[in-house]
Amino acid sequence: MKQKWWVGAIASVFLLGNATGALAGSTWKEIKAYFNPSIKVELNGQEVDGVNALQYNGSLYVPVSSISDYFGLNSKLVFDSKANKxxxxxxxxxxxxxxxxxxFFQIVINGNWRPSILTDKRKMYSNYYMGVDFRLESAKGMSLGEFVNSALKGTFKYVQANKLTNVKVAGAEAQVIDYETSDSIGKLVFVRKDSDFVTLMFFVDKTRYQAADLKEYDKIISSFNIQ
Structure with a gap:
């Protein structure tokens, strides 16, 4: 039997986690919806336990926290009533x-990206059109320039290098290459620390590329950390 619930009474628990007291805001509107505990939720072919659905105005709503946990996203769930966010x-x-x-090398990436390669020396994360390929190698007695030339002739031989710039990343010497391939465009960053060489390949699908996409690259590079 369907039970009628006031969304205003359960929204802080069902949708907004710890956002208690948020409904006191003048922009909130009280609505009537239906809660059906018998509805089963299946994600990508697998039934998810403990996820209940709410029906309102012809649409079904599920808890944000449950979905984010299922997809392995950071479980942080915060509602800022002042910023309405x-x-x-x-x-x-x-x-x-x-x-x-x-x-030890570290970068911070978009929390919505999913992994496709996860090894000790290589990790790749992306969404449907943008991502990063993060690699680590050790090569004693090799300069940064020698490593870059070797990589462009081997691992990245399919890349067309358009511009090379010498920079510092996290205090270490680095080279940044603006590149393109047959289907992508982005930045290749080579960083040398002692005998360690890190390669960061930021890529965007050519058909969807916009200059604003480089903001993601800027965030990654600014987060680059060496310990």
């Missing part, structure tokens, strides 16, 4: 470290 999840920390290397 719901924050779901957060950025993800990606680390590279190996017994053969002398340093």
């Amino acid at each position: 719901l924050t779901i999840g957060g950025p993800m920390y990606v680390d590279l470290f190996d017994r053969e290397t002398a340093n």
